[in-house]
């Protein structure tokens with residue numbers, strides 16, 4: 324029944340595969356690559372744009388190279404009016420790219436190879452223009468195309484005139500970018516190059532470096548970790564056309580799988596039916612029912628170090644599934660339901676050294692239910708959310724959750740599901756650093 328599971332196993336447990344962009348015919352470019360043997364030095368792609376503050380990017384390169392970071396500079400055409408590429412080339416000891424049409428000296432498509440090499444992409448200073456391009460998904464030069472193609476975390480350090488910074492268009496772009504997980508190091512207030520005084524100066528270089536270093540260490544902190552993530556709903560058939568289901572869209576679970584994969588973990592995502600595309604760098608197994616989810620998850624559980632169970636698995640399924648569509652006049656008086664297996668409780672009973680994370684989506688007494696679940700299922704962390712709250716739970720892009728652990732509760736503010744995923748990955752990282 325599970326050809327996809329067999330394929331995953333034939334490829335070796337948790338194969339790591341990257342799919343290249345459409346210009347490469349979606350070829351599988353790197354399959355079964357051992358990501359634990361990545362380059363020792365992290366790679367930062369530094370985008371420099373057309374601002375007076377472009378000269379400060381030279382200092383960033385010097386400081387990062389001193390910290391043993393490989394820095395690959397990408398400049399817009401406007402940036403080259405402010406600082407010459409040769410300066411960055413000398414400081415970074417790496418080729419500098421200023422055009423989509425530069426010859427990279429190999430058959431690689433340059434923006435794709437830069438995008439894939441990046442552990443983190445920092446754009447500093449970032450113009451209002453580049454913020455607008457990134458927010459609208461434009462890709463008309465080497466910098467914006469690389470930013471669109473990369474799966475790495477993007478950090479922006481904007482610098483501009485104070486009126487440009489305060490403009491509603493720029494504020495809207497900022498919000499859009501933040502909602503997609505882009506990290507923004509906000510500009511400082513002070514005297515600007517144009518003579519105005521106000522917000523818009525490039526943030527202090529120490530602050531930009533601190534955020535960049537934190538993201539660089541995050542970018543590979545889960546190398547060597549094998550993770551199983553479950554996501555989405557399960558649909559329990561009544562007949563060939565009807566089912567019992569729930570409102571889970573899979574967004575939170577996919578965000579967790581993607582975040583763990585981005586940080587170097589080998590991830591298998593077992594997903595119920597969703598409309599979401601398979602996350603990048605993750606092996607995705609699609610299932611429909613709770614029994615199928617159990618079978619697929621069991622296949623990979625044995626070798627997993629971490630399990631994050633986000634799936635909203637149906638507690639019940641119809642006892643009888645009709646072979647043909649049930650006609651109106653043949654409808655049964657009552658539906659007889661039987662219990663589905665509790666996949667996470669079974670994992671908890673055979674926990675070993677694993678780190679187990681569960682979710683509790685409730686509408687009343689959320690924290691109490693979460694604490695009970697933590698103990699009853701032998702878990703390490705329960706992410707509790709009240710799905711009746713506005714802007715939280717099923718289908719929303721944001722979530723307001725509480726981390727319930729044996730050490731106590733941690734209330735997080737409302738944040739994107741991507742940010743919740745980062746916080747969960749941070750917990751996993753803190754734990755695995757101790758045990759691996």
Ligand SMILES: Cc1cc2nc3c(=O)[nH]c(=O)nc-3n(C[C@H](O)[C@H](O)[C@H](O)COP(=O)(O)O)c2cc1C
Nearest residue numbers: 372373374375399401402450451452453482483484
């Ligand atoms: C002297 C000068 C200084 C500029 N400083 C800034 C700036 O600090 N921030 C900004 O967003 N744009 C600034 N601009 C405008 C940008 O250079 C312009 O929008 C350009 O199209 C940006 O191109 P890029 O975003 O591709 O680098 C400045 C322009 C000039 C001529």
